[in-house]
Amino acid sequence: MTTPREILLARRRAILADLDLIETDLDQTPPKDWEDRASERQGDEVLEALGNSELLELRRIDAALDRIAEGTYGECVKCGEDILPARLAAVPDTPFCNRCAP
């Protein structure tokens, strides 16, 4: 059986690999052609937005891994109730139960 920790670590690795690709792509020298540069920049913004959302997810994953280490994983950080296993399975990095989820 796959533990939540394994799921979180696998997701973490995937994000880090993704972010690595994004960094590489952003670092590429812009094309010399002026018109190409405008569209290239738009692509960079999309990549940056994607990178930001992945960074946020990475933080949630790290926080969840911390809770596993502390033995509080699966408890809602807000009300302290147990988070439903189905919810944890769907969103392994969630710190909230169904009721406290924003």
Ligand SMILES: [Zn+2]
């Ligand atoms: Zn709660």
